[in-house]
Amino acid sequence: MSKDNKIDQELVRQLAVILNETDLTEIEVEQGDLHIRVARNITMSVAAPVAQPAMAAPAMQAAPTAVAEAPQAAESKGHVVKSPMVGTAYLAPEPGADEFVKVGDTVTAGQTILIVEAMKHMNQISADRAGKVTEIFVESGQPVEYGEPLLTLE
Incomplete structure (x- = not known):
């Protein structure tokens, strides 16, 4: 050479x-x-799709549809807080603890509303404005994409 x-x-x-x-x-x-x-190769970190590829394919196809529909519904009802990064969303600071916010809670600007874990780092996601939580689009432990709606503030 x-x-x-x-x-x-x-x-x-x-x-x-x-x-x-x-x-x-x-x-x-x-x-x-x-x-x-x-x-x-990211499929190695996701055990279920590797073990059951027939079941993973329909689920992966359905997810973008659900994400695409959520912003339209949410935008008509209030301000949508979107994920600033790719990672895993957690609604509570630790397993078994109370969630940061629930539907109906009033939040202030800068208040932590959830955590997105990215590359072993827990990133606190804060409300970018004050308001009442009207919808939460993610579940604890759910993977989220950049720009994906997390919740709606009224």
Whole structure:
């Protein structure tokens, strides 16, 4: 292998770090004749779809429909608080504890309304304005996507 054809291991490491930090599944870089693709297999971390692929496919197809319908219903009733990141939503600070908010609760701007765990970090999600919680779209332990509606404030 000539010197020009050596793989830049530091670049591959940097891409892997970016991949993990951004919670992406793959990243590609092209510079001249050099083309590097770094990807990770996310199906290994989700046991149910691997064990029962026939059941996982319909569930995965139904989820985007439910997410797509939720903002339309929520926007007509009030202010929708959306997830600022990809992760797992938790409605309480720890298992067995009271939830941060329930439907009917009044919240103040800056008040913690739930937690989104991303890459082993618990990120407190705060209300961006005061209001009354009219709907909660997620359940504790549910995966959420960036921009997915979490709850509605009136």
